[in-house]
Amino acid sequence: MQSNYKDFLIRDWNQSDRLFAAAVISSVLAEYGLCWEPVGADRDVLEVENYYLATGGEFWVVESQGQIVGTAGYYPFHRGEKAVEVRKMYLLPQLRGLGLGKFLLQELEKAIAAKGFQQIWIETASVLVEAIKLYESSGYQPATGVETARCDRIYVKTL
Template structure:
């Protein structure tokens, strides 16, 4: 998918960590996601490049005119058998929303998940993140009744799963 202007998606670098931490800490409160049980309190937020350098992990940033404006990644779902990954920490500043960056980011994450051999992709979100939920559903995710794995995101209340064998 072509992105507008000087916008691109690329793997996260060490010098992107502060920008992504600031984005996550800016976006989460916008949707009422503060305190324990949300990414905002996750210590990995401050060192994303290192956290996603592990095997079967990938994190990408959206960059426009040399400035990081969002990101998302995949990693093995904690507490699972290894066949399922989790779409993690997908957050965009308002200026990135509605530009096609979400769909392009989703494609990059799902391509990485498939290349790592995952069979399913799971995600957690919360009521009120309506645009994100529409993106998930357009991408083939289906709602499931409850949480999977051991993510530690006790504040989330909406859960999705995607069969990665389907394009």
């Protein structure tokens, strides 16, 4: 994957991105009072090869002037047939409100559909108000069955 949105480059993750992607995610979590969990909910970021690449998913980074400023990914998920979970969609504060999040979600949906998946699940936390607005305005419906301790909401969209 490689795409551009305004001055941002969205591309496939590579091994040299590991710590930079983790830093972006842990920074955004801290901003909202959520804990970074490297041996729990955030282990996938430190093991992208196992969680995303080896399972048929994808993990992307967003670059601005050579710096990683955002992340997004998805991988196949056990809920229903042909389902994926969108994970780790985070943007640093200065990038919010520019339409980048919406573009990123639309690009994820296109990639997911192109691989033949039919359902997209997203877990999130109520404090991530901007993310919730994005998901709801993009056709995601509230569901039940949150599995991540720091999350209290789950959404689903059928393609």
